[in-house]
Amino acid sequence: MKFPDFMESKNSDIIRAKAFLEQGALVAIPTETVYGLAANGTSKAAIQGIYSAKGRPSNNPLILHFPNLKAIQPFVDSISEEVQLLADAFWPGPLTLLLPKSDKVLDIVTAGLPRVAVRVPNHPKTLELLAQLDFPLAAPSANPSGYISPTQASHVEQQLGNKIAMVLDGGACQKGLESTILGWDDQGQPIIYRKGVITAEAIEKVLHKLPQNHKAKTLEAPGMLSLHNAPNTKTIVSAQIKQVLTEHAKKTIGLISFQQHYSTKLKGISEEITLSISGSLEEVAQKLNAAMHTMDLLGLDIIIIEKVPETGVGKAINDRLTRSMSQ
Numbered sequence: 001m002k003f004p005d006f007m008e009s010k011n012s013d014i015i016r017a018k019a020f021l022e023q024g025a026l027v028a029i030p031t032e033t034v035y036g037l038a039a040n041g042t043s044k045a046a047i048q049g050i051y052s053a054k055g056r057p058s059n060n061p062l063i064l065h066f067p068n069l070k071a072i073q074p075f076v077d078s079i080s081e082e083v084q085l086l087a088d089a090f091w092p093g094p095l096t097l098l099l100p101k102s103d104k105v106l107d108i109v110t111a112g113l114p115r116v117a118v119r120v121p122n123h124p125k126t127l128e129l130l131a132q133l134d135f136p137l138a139a140p141s142a143n144p145s146g147y148i149s150p151t152q153a154s155h156v157e158q159q160l161g162n163k164i165a166m167v168l169d170g171g172a173c174q175k176g177l178e179s180t181i182l183g184w185d186d187q188g189q190p191i192i193y194r195k196g197v198i199t200a201e202a203i204e205k206v207l208h209k210l211p212q213n214h215k216a217k218t219l220e221a222p223g224m225l226s227l228h229n230a231p232n233t234k235t236i237v238s239a240q241i242k243q244v245l246t247e248h249a250k251k252t253i254g255l256i257s258f259q260q261h262y263s264t265k266l267k268g269i270s271e272e273i274t275l276s277i278s279g280s281l282e283e284v285a286q287k288l289n290a291a292m293h294t295m296d297l298l299g300l301d302i303i304i305i306e307k308v309p310e311t312g313v314g315k316a317i318n319d320r321l322t323r324s325m326s327q
């Protein structure tokens with residue numbers, strides 16, 4: 001049977017990615033959230049490559065990516081009923097679970113922590129790749145440590161192109177925001193360590209318990225403690241656009257606005273990207289990182305990002321934005 005051309009090329013991409021990963025090389029992979037910088041999750045040497053390509057501190061652990069829940073089993077102590085319910089409801093999808101690890105998980109993956117972060121990403125190319133590999137993929141977001149997360153193959157090429165074997169191009173990421181991270185405390189209560197498009201309310205519908213937000217500033221999720229994913233350009237996040245513009249008159253300003261377009265009404269804006277004319281927070285999540293990438297390449301003095309309403313996925317977006325303010 002002869003496949004149409006596009007199918008042949010799709011397969012050859014995945015075959016190439018598989019061969020590189022089996023050799024211990026780094027491959028950027030598409031997911032529904034952001035692109036990941038992937039390596040063989042059972043090879044210490046391959047994983048060291050991730051840390052050095054990203055310039056990532058070694059105390060910041062990595063998520064292991066699997067094709068399905070069954071493949072996760074050997075890497076965790078046990079699969080609880082709640083994990084099963086969440087997997088049925090959300091996988092493949094933008095949810096990462098922190099589960100007690102088995103001996104099979106290398107210390108370099110968890111940075112010595114007792115739990116391993118696992119997820120089944122929802123992207124057809126990456127799911128096909130994972131299904132063909134006999135190891136999970138360790139993958140942080142494919143950005144240099146501290147910089148904006150990539151939601152298009154070109155972002156990865158620009159930032160890390162010379163440090164990796166290839167980018168498996170899967171187009172623009174559908175969700176655009178890193179996965180929600182969920183774990184359980186000692187009392188068995190669900191805790192959200194990182195907000196994402198899967199909200200506390202959506203998890204409550206499945207578990208019949210409302211997860212709480214993680215508060216303690218411990219090393220349990222080290223990546224969440226510092227300001228990160230920031231553009232190089234000075235960035236201000238605010239709901240008071242007019243006021244911020246007045247305060248920074250005479251500067252060249254790029255505005256990333258939520259729903260309304262300000263340039264037609266207010267002076268002092270050099271560039272503006274309005275994320276969702278219809279006011280969809282999902283659309284904002286999907287486009288935000290790409291807008292920051294675009295603005296950051298323009299040589300502006302300041303990027304101003306408008307806060308979004310604190311509802312639904314808006315909470316995750318604002319949380320991320322607050323962490324993106326460079327000092």
Ligand code: TXA
Pocket residue numbers: 031033034035036037060061062063094096098109110113115116117119121139140141142177178179181220221222223224
């Ligand atoms: O959507 C996503 O989750 C993307 C895609 C590629 O899957 N990945 C991603 O990875 O965002 P990364 O490394 O950029 O963020 C993972 C976060 C970090 O804050 C890290 O500290 C935390 O998860 N983390 C990973 N393993 C952990 C563990 N064992 N215990 C606690 N926190 C962990």
Ligand code: MG
Pocket residue numbers: 140141149
């Ligand atoms: Mg990251």
